[in-house]
Amino acid sequence: MRKINLDELRIMAENAxxxxxxxxxxxxxxxKIYIHWSxxxxxxYYNDYHINIGKNGELFVSTDDFNxxxxxxxxxxxGAVAIxxxxxxxxxxxxxxxxxxxxxxxxxxxxxxxxxxxxxLDIPIDNKHVMTHAxxxxxxxxxxxxxxxxxxxxxxxxxxxxxxxxxxEPGSGGDILRGKGVWYCNNGL
Numbered sequence: 001m002r003k004i005n006l007d008e009l010r011i012m013a014e015n016a017x018x019x020x021x022x023x024x025x026x027x028x029x030x031x032k033i034y035i036h037w038s039x040x041x042x043x044x045y046y047n048d049y050h051i052n053i054g055k056n057g058e059l060f061v062s063t064d065d066f067n068x069x070x071x072x073x074x075x076x077x078x079g080a081v082a083i084x085x086x087x088x089x090x091x092x093x094x095x096x097x098x099x100x101x102x103x104x105x106x107x108x109x110x111x112x113x114x115x116x117x118x119x120x121l122d123i124p125i126d127n128k129h130v131m132t133h134a135x136x137x138x139x140x141x142x143x144x145x146x147x148x149x150x151x152x153x154x155x156x157x158x159x160x161x162x163x164x165x166x167x168x169e170p171g172s173g174g175d176i177l178r179g180k181g182v183w184y185c186n187n188g189l
Contacts, residue, residue, distance in 0.1 A: 001045045009116050015066075016121075020080070033117055036160045037086075038086050043055065053106045053113070055105065072084070074146075081117060083114075087100050094168075107177070118185065126178065137150045137152075138151035161177065
């Protein structure tokens, strides 16, 4: 795991852009960014994700090439970049995010990363290109070719960022993260 800054993130994304686009086009879909939480501790980072966000918003990468295939989102790994906040240890539901819920710093780190990545990859911040694992699990982009639903609207196997904070409106997590990403895009990142 290597710590990086947003400038390094931009360069890595620019270097991976052509490869990600080719793979995604071969699958008949756009390049995607998937947002996860690790379901681990704040200081626990995983190689399953290209980018890990620490408790204080720090960025760590598990690879030097975002074209590297990672196992992060069931049947949606190719032509995609995975971001994961190191949090949600022992979370049980949208109303119980456990003793290590997402921090405000992690939320801002995700949003800043989205702004940088989407600009570098030349994709919009919308739910067709940027999704939480909860949204992808239930195919909320409308693409049902890859798997049966397994998210909060069905079997609840994956519900990463269905909410940001306990008590949030169910299903609001992706819109909040995308909205913050758009704000950073419009304000200098």
